[in-house]
């Protein structure tokens with residue numbers, strides 16, 4: 001158990017259940033949550049998270065790769081598993097073996113899937129302006145011709161919004177334009193008797209769903225499901241009671257008294273202006289704590305918020321605990337999570353490191369045991 005860990009991650013499954021219910025309440029009748037459990041469920045542990053979701057009655061999941069999908073099958077996940085990303089033709093057997101639904105990433109890829117020679121379930125990706133994956137919404141005849149490929153069992157059609165988290169008028173307009181393009185393609189494909197499910201929104205498409213007008217069969221929620229926003233937003237925090245599933249904690253190894261003018265850490269990048277107490281904490285960038293937090297981040301120790309000093313190391317970092325009373329070796333330092341009345345959210349840590357919480361969470365290292373609390 002975590003009492004003996006140098007560093008660990010705590011998972012609050014009650015918060016996961018709460019976030020599921022909250023997101024479901026934001027979706028219109030008939031729209032099912034299709035959680036994104038890619039990248040090891042954003043670092044939380046795909047088997048544990050998907051297992052819990054399955055117990056809650058969730059039947060559809062999306063992952064980034066066929067390998068991730070196969071791993072979920074190995075963990076006993078039974079519903080539809082959609083592979084959002086590219087699968088090499090040599091790996092198509094993996095799709096078949098594990099009954100995974102592959103994204104048709106463009107027209108030519110549809111031909112490769114057909115050439116596999118056996119029927120495969122697929123969702124067709126439509127590029128409505130992000131220019132990442134999907135056949136262009138404008139190439140209607142190419143899209144239509146995918147239905148003539150007999151071995152493609154097309155069960156869904158989807159697109160991805162690239163400015164749904166934006167607050168400027170321009171970003172909102174772009175999101176609406178993407179939706180109009182998507183609906184236009186969907187409408188054309190449906191005439192002619194083609195039937196399929198549709199999906200468009202990720203987390204921010206759900207949270208900002210009032211800006212959309214269509215109704216869809218699924219919503220692919222990722223980051224919000226884990227109780228985080230990508231970036232801090234007082235407005236969204238107020239509007240939605242998302243509860244963080246993950247905390248990251250580490251143990252203090254030892255404490256040093258550092259005199260005025262002395263430095264600490266690599267490059268002696270930090271120097272004490274007066275006598276300070278410095279704690280070495282057993283977590284570093286190899287565990288996913290970004291080196292960009294050097295001299296910028298904070299942690300919670302004994303109910304106090306204390307600064308990261310000097311450079312974050314591979315396996316350790318230093319905190320200035322002068323202001324925290326009674327700190328001892330063996331104490332916990334909270335990098336993400338709560339301590340007494342204080343809290344550090346993943347999006348706040350991410351902002352300090354110049355990134356988004358999605359990156360922070362999904363890169364939390366394999367070295368951290370995941371402990372359900």
Ligand SMILES: *Cc1c(COP(=O)(O)O)cnc(C)c1O
Nearest residue numbers: 036084160202203220221222223
């Ligand atoms: C990762 C991903 C999602 C989930 O995104 P969040 O913003 O984390 O909710 C949805 N759709 C696609 C295509 C994705 O790649």
